[in-house]
Amino acid sequence: MDFMRQEEENMKRKFNLSDDDYKLIERSTLSKVIDFIDKTDVIKTPILLFDAEKMIRNAKLIGSGIERAQVYYAVKANDNIDILEKLSKIDLGFEIASDGELAKLEKLNVEGLRIITSNPVKTPLFIEKAYEYGVKYFAFDSEAEIDKLVKYAPKCSVYVRLIVPNEGSEWPLSKKFGVEVDDALSLLIKAKKAGLNPIGMTFHVGSQCTNINNWESALNKAGILWAKAVEAGINMRCLNIGGGYPIVYTKSVVHIENIEARINTLIKRLFPNDIDIYMEPGRAMVGDAGVFVTSIIGHAQRSGNAWCYIDVGVFNGLMESVGGIKYSYIAQGHERDGQFSSWTLTGPSCDSFDVIDKDVKLKEPQVGDLILILSAGAYTLPYASEFNGFKIPQVVFV
Numbered sequence: 486m487d488f489m490r491q492e493e494e495n496m497k498r499k500f501n502l503s504d505d506d507y508k509l510i511e512r513s514t515l516s517k518v519i520d521f522i523d524k525t526d527v528i529k530t531p532i533l534l535f536d537a538e539k540m541i542r543n544a545k546l547i548g549s550g551i552e553r554a555q556v557y558y559a560v561k562a563n564d565n566i567d568i569l570e571k572l573s574k575i576d577l578g579f580e581i582a583s584d585g586e587l588a589k590l591e592k593l594n595v596e597g598l599r600i601i602t603s604n605p606v607k608t609p610l611f612i613e614k615a616y617e618y619g620v621k622y623f624a625f626d627s628e629a630e631i632d633k634l635v636k637y638a639p640k641c642s643v644y645v646r647l648i649v650p651n652e653g654s655e656w657p658l659s660k661k662f663g664v665e666v667d668d669a670l671s672l673l674i675k676a677k678k679a680g681l682n683p684i685g686m687t688f689h690v691g692s693q694c695t696n697i698n699n700w701e702s703a704l705n706k707a708g709i710l711w712a713k714a715v716e717a718g719i720n721m722r723c724l725n726i727g728g729g730y731p732i733v734y735t736k737s738v739v740h741i742e743n744i745e746a747r748i749n750t751l752i753k754r755l756f757p758n759d760i761d762i763y764m765e766p767g768r769a770m771v772g773d774a775g776v777f778v779t780s781i782i783g784h785a786q787r788s789g790n791a792w793c794y795i796d797v798g799v800f801n802g803l804m805e806s807v808g809g810i811k812y813s814y815i816a817q818g819h820e821r822d823g824q825f826s827s828w829t830l831t832g833p834s835c836d837s838f839d840v841i842d843k844d845v846k847l848k849e850p851q852v853g854d855l856i857l858i859l860s861a862g863a864y865t866l867p868y869a870s871e872f873n874g875f876k877i878p879q880v881v882f883v
């Protein structure tokens with residue numbers, strides 16, 4: 486029996502892994518998670534096990550298929566300071582939205598020139614601090630923002646947020662921000678008249694975007710705005726294509742290589758060949774590098790429904806589950822006699838809103854069983870609170 490096979494057998498014994506599980510998470514990440522569990526006498530759940538090597542591989546892949554792409558990691562996806570430090574060491578840029586995120590980068594001595602902010606509506610305090618720190622690039626999509634930028638970041642470079650289709654994105658981002666082409670154009674002109682330095686545009690196709698056509702619609706629209714802005718005398722030089730790359734949660738998704746090949750072709754066709762291309766991946770950088778290890782803390786049958794309670798819930802890490810993200814689980818106990826049946830999975834808080842998922846297949850769950858929640862590295866901990874006294878999971882690097 487070769488080593489890898491043996492390792493797999495060991496894993497199967499503990500967690501009864503199936504071939505399907507390996508379709509949901511990279512083999513080496515799962516192997517590190519299982520190793521950690523095997524080696525640790527008492528696992529204090531909940532924890533987020535994080536495979537930094539996987540994240541670095543993601544970082545090297547993202548942007549590699551787009552000519553001249555400069556990558557700014559969207560800090561909101563996971564702002565853990567050690568994760569930021571590791572990304573900083575490979576010279577990545579960062580996209581931030583607040584003075585809190587800026588403070589973390591300041592701690593790591595990330596220079597202002599490696600930071601951009603694409604939050605179209607910022608607090609005056611943040612604009613002032615970011616500008617002082619040396620951040621030069623700011624998004625906007627309203628006249629009120631121009632006024633603030635003139636006051637707190639005079640002469641800064643700005644790019645306008647364009648509204649683009651978000652169909653097929655599991656986490657749409659199209660309503661709160663963005664303007665249509667003609668409004669975007671007039672905002673760029675107004676920004677220039679106000680003494681700012683308009684340089685381009687940004688958009689977001691929606692997070693966990695599984696519809697590759699969204700990039701095509703967005704780039705076509707951006708191309709129209711670009712041409713109009715150049716005609717109006719704006720010195721356009723930056724196209725920021727935002728984030729949106731999807732990761733595997735419960736099913737396979739279009740590969741980043743394929744998305745980037747399409748984006749690259751479109752950019753070549755629609756834009757001048759010497760402009761800067763910015764991108765702001767969040768989820769795809771860290772999402773599939775993290776696995777929650779949680780414990781079952783209770784189970785009950787109520788009015789014909791089976792309820793299983795675990796120590797991570799909507800409030801302390803799984804907020805996205807209420808907005809449409811569905812996770813995959815690997816539970817202990819599959820070797821037991823009995824049938825798989827459907828369970829409603831809930832978090833630990835004493836609040837009925839704290840329901841993570843329905844129809845989760847478990848076999849005779851018992852208090853103390855571990856449940857792994859895959860692809861939990863993005864938009865989990867930054868959203869988490871200690872509501873009701875339940876701890877936010879610690880990050881452990883494996």
Ligand SMILES: Cc1ncc(COP(=O)(O)O)c(C=O)c1O
Pocket residue numbers: 559562580603604658689691692693727728729730765766767768769
């Ligand atoms: C302005 C901006 N940039 C980048 C991102 C990262 O997007 P994603 O995590 O889908 O890659 C977001 C996510 O909400 C965003 O709002």
